[in-house]
Amino acid sequence: MMRGSALLLVAIATLSLGLVPILAPPFYANLLVPFYGYAIALLGFNLLFGYAGLLSFGHALFLGIGAYAAAVIAGIWGIKEFEVVLVGAALAGLAAALPLGWLAVRYTGIFFGMLTLAFGMLAHSILFKFYHLTGGDSGMRIPRMRLFGLEFAAYNKIELLAGPFYYYCLTLSVLAAFLMWRIVRSPFGLHLRSLRDNAQKAEYLGVRVRQFRLAAFTISGIYGAIGGAILGFRTGLADPELVYWTHSGHLVFMTVLGGFSNFLGPVVGALAMTLLQDQLQSLTQYWRFVLGAILALVVIFLPRGLAGLASDVGLRLGRRWAPSAAGARDTA
Amino acid sequence: MSAATSAFGNILIGGIFHAAVLFLVAAGLQLVFGVQKIVNLACGSFYALGAYFAITFVNFALSAGLPSWTLLALLLIAGLLMAAVGPPIERLLRTVYDRDESFQLLLTFALVLMFQDVFRFVWGANPRSLDNVHLIYGKWAVGDFSVPVYNLMVIGAALIAAFLIGLFLRRTNFGRMLRATAENRAMAEALGVNVRAIYAAVFTLGTLLGTIGGALVVPTAAASLDMAVEFVIEAFAVVVIGGLGSMPGALAGALLVGLIRAGSLVVYPEFEILAIYLIVIGVLLLKPSGLFGKPAA
Amino acid sequence: MSSQPTGNASSTAREPRKPPHWPADGVTTSLIETRGVSKSYGAVRALEDVSISVREGEFVSIVGPNGAGKTTLVNLLTGLLVPTQGEVYFKGRNIAGVGPVALATRGMARTFQLVEIFPQLTVAETIAAAVVTRQGKRWRLLSVLLEDAEIATRVAEVASIFGLSSRLATVSHLLSQGEKKLLDVASAFALEPQLILLDEPTSGVSTSEKHTLMKTLVDATRTASVEAIILVEHDMDLVASYSHRIVALSEGRVLADLPPDQFFADPLITNVVVGRRGGS
Numbered sequence: 001m002m003r004g005s006a007l008l009l010v011a012i013a014t015l016s017l018g019l020v021p022i023l024a025p026p027f028y029a030n031l032l033v034p035f036y037g038y039a040i041a042l043l044g045f046n047l048l049f050g051y052a053g054l055l056s057f058g059h060a061l062f063l064g065i066g067a068y069a070a071a072v073i074a075g076i077w078g079i080k081e082f083e084v085v086l087v088g089a090a091l092a093g094l095a096a097a098l099p100l101g102w103l104a105v106r107y108t109g110i111f112f113g114m115l116t117l118a119f120g121m122l123a124h125s126i127l128f129k130f131y132h133l134t135g136g137d138s139g140m141r142i143p144r145m146r147l148f149g150l151e152f153a154a155y156n157k158i159e160l161l162a163g164p165f166y167y168y169c170l171t172l173s174v175l176a177a178f179l180m181w182r183i184v185r186s187p188f189g190l191h192l193r194s195l196r197d198n199a200q201k202a203e204y205l206g207v208r209v210r211q212f213r214l215a216a217f218t219i220s221g222i223y224g225a226i227g228g229a230i231l232g233f234r235t236g237l238a239d240p241e242l243v244y245w246t247h248s249g250h251l252v253f254m255t256v257l258g259g260f261s262n263f264l265g266p267v268v269g270a271l272a273m274t275l276l277q278d279q280l281q282s283l284t285q286y287w288r289f290v291l292g293a294i295l296a297l298v299v300i301f302l303p304r305g306l307a308g309l310a311s312d313v314g315l316r317l318g319r320r321w322a323p324s325a326a327g328a329r330d331t332a
Numbered sequence: 333m334s335a336a337t338s339a340f341g342n343i344l345i346g347g348i349f350h351a352a353v354l355f356l357v358a359a360g361l362q363l364v365f366g367v368q369k370i371v372n373l374a375c376g377s378f379y380a381l382g383a384y385f386a387i388t389f390v391n392f393a394l395s396a397g398l399p400s401w402t403l404l405a406l407l408l409i410a411g412l413l414m415a416a417v418g419p420p421i422e423r424l425l426r427t428v429y430d431r432d433e434s435f436q437l438l439l440t441f442a443l444v445l446m447f448q449d450v451f452r453f454v455w456g457a458n459p460r461s462l463d464n465v466h467l468i469y470g471k472w473a474v475g476d477f478s479v480p481v482y483n484l485m486v487i488g489a490a491l492i493a494a495f496l497i498g499l500f501l502r503r504t505n506f507g508r509m510l511r512a513t514a515e516n517r518a519m520a521e522a523l524g525v526n527v528r529a530i531y532a533a534v535f536t537l538g539t540l541l542g543t544i545g546g547a548l549v550v551p552t553a554a555a556s557l558d559m560a561v562e563f564v565i566e567a568f569a570v571v572v573i574g575g576l577g578s579m580p581g582a583l584a585g586a587l588l589v590g591l592i593r594a595g596s597l598v599v600y601p602e603f604e605i606l607a608i609y610l611i612v613i614g615v616l617l618l619k620p621s622g623l624f625g626k627p628a629a
Numbered sequence: 630m631s632s633q634p635t636g637n638a639s640s641t642a643r644e645p646r647k648p649p650h651w652p653a654d655g656v657t658t659s660l661i662e663t664r665g666v667s668k669s670y671g672a673v674r675a676l677e678d679v680s681i682s683v684r685e686g687e688f689v690s691i692v693g694p695n696g697a698g699k700t701t702l703v704n705l706l707t708g709l710l711v712p713t714q715g716e717v718y719f720k721g722r723n724i725a726g727v728g729p730v731a732l733a734t735r736g737m738a739r740t741f742q743l744v745e746i747f748p749q750l751t752v753a754e755t756i757a758a759a760v761v762t763r764q765g766k767r768w769r770l771l772s773v774l775l776e777d778a779e780i781a782t783r784v785a786e787v788a789s790i791f792g793l794s795s796r797l798a799t800v801s802h803l804l805s806q807g808e809k810k811l812l813d814v815a816s817a818f819a820l821e822p823q824l825i826l827l828d829e830p831t832s833g834v835s836t837s838e839k840h841t842l843m844k845t846l847v848d849a850t851r852t853a854s855v856e857a858i859i860l861v862e863h864d865m866d867l868v869a870s871y872s873h874r875i876v877a878l879s880e881g882r883v884l885a886d887l888p889p890d891q892f893f894a895d896p897l898i899t900n901v902v903v904g905r906r907g908g909s
Contacts, residue, residue: 103613115613117565118609122609122610182772183771187772189774200745204729205758208767299439
């Protein structure tokens, strides 16, 4: 399991998040709902990036798949159970990830990035152009759905999001994180990291490089789709801009902001970005500039991201308080 | 000449015009990637910068009394002026040269974000254009078919640029040093090449090609906020199809993409951009090194 | 090195099968062999009609000047390449182009001339990667690695054989060059291969340390389930000290395939191999 201190921090953070709807105005809980969507999507993204070493510039494709799956299942087919939508989104993510991944993992580095970028933009243009099917740039409506069969009719949309749905997402995120934690700590996860570090040597140790990359891609696609379904629930709309390449860029941004070499780094990044973007947008209409500047600063000065910074600070504090404790390396 | 042929002619010229502009920006991308191994996502931003500034510059110059026929010169100057953003940005990128390529990519993405708001701040959220000033050069007509002379001038300019770039890379000492650095940076350094100066020069040249491309396009198209992020994709398509780092590839790729866009407008308008992505994916899957690139992926 | 297989508990071990076209009288116990193998790259003929075999219990060295075809032969032996002519058999099965992953599970391991490590993985994790393959646990997505006692025990064993026990928690890129080499070999051994191919293991190692390194390697094989070793080397002292047989390649052909005493007794051979050996 995680080191005691890290586990304690996570517990405190989760508890704090759980207190938000109770202690803060509904605005904040509502603000944090997409954070959960991104957190789950990024946990998947980082399996591919941080652990398998593949930078995808088209991951937002899966967010779109999740949202459109929700639109189809709940909107067109009228099945308004969110659990069904989640399963449907996961299956759709799986169905898309397998062929796309199979094609993409034959490459690494810049070619992998370009291929995934192309896949994402291809999806964008399909969603945009075939408006008879997909609603074009108006997108598809995602109606309000039931959680565990409950309608919560007494709540309006905001109250639903800031209340029951918030806790639903929090729980889902914790479960998703726990699952991903086990995957990353498994023998499979070890083989993944070995192929990231040295694919040639890994093969000689019996690591099935291509198959495992595909597996990582698929898992990340499923997580992405689930994240997309959450985003869709909140906005009530599935639209093509979800899969535009700059949205994929934002996913990478969040991951690097939080720190990709740290398990919860991307989650931290998603939280930081959600709060940051909200604050900036209320301060200036030129918030993109500030975000861009922050990204530049993080890339140049803080390559291990916020989580890396926190862990360095924590280690230094720990050493001051218990100088004899061996400075254990940050577990990647 | 029948109406159909003249329509075809229009589309053909339109496609080649688009290809000409694409080539300029793609050539800039190829140079930067070939020598510095950086994928510059901000190339579209340079393009947009050239476009926006050109509009301002030309409007200013014309209202100051300069005659309309100086348009082409004005546009070229505008592009040249904006290339001044090249050196400071290169200086910024220098901080991550020795890092993983993902960091370099992200830094250029940060630039994209920042530029978006610079455009919004300086030029506002609405598209800007030059109201057909380029028609001062008149149209060249053959029967029913006519094309603005300006478009032909731009195509000519692109061809001249291609020729000059080729000459520069092959015949000049600087060009040779550039190619040497592209092949093998460590070796070039060991042979006394000032790699730092080369990197600065290459990046600025790449920026220049981008801003000039943007400047040349504004008489016929509007400058808008979407320009920067949309153009990146097309430029990348060109570079992938032609082969990363290859100049002839930039030319071939630009021509292909330009003509496909033009062609699909006739055949199946919905298909336009889709066709390009499919070809990009196809090239990446079948021959990742592109038409002219070296086989080592 | 034991001539008997040491308790081959591998579930992936196969009995050598007789391929249909072998001569009726040719019952063989060769672990790996090439039969009339040639390899061309376009017009360039890298290997010409090479037939060698290595039996259980043997230590065979492959020597020759640079460009003689050693690398090509090694790549053929490790299933990376498909011969233009001829066949390569490992434990009775044709392994042409099979690839390193399959061979790792079938009992062959290889080390590299330029040391190959996983920079961000610890020593323990590197060895564990091989153990995971060996114990067939690759696809275990949900069990936590650290809690697996079977893997941990085996990792500790292998590390102690190679003297890396004190460095188990160290991240690989922080190791010294010598330790990295040991790790490279240790991880190969952790696969419990029947055949191990050492590709210039002492290159870049100082002369005084070469023998120590080789001794560690060979001693380790005595405690492991390794049945045969193929060594590719330039250092003829090492080759002479350890080999049962020496195979000399020259310009793509087998020049000699002899025990050391006969090998070094022939001036023609030693001239080609030692005399023309340029740039070790």
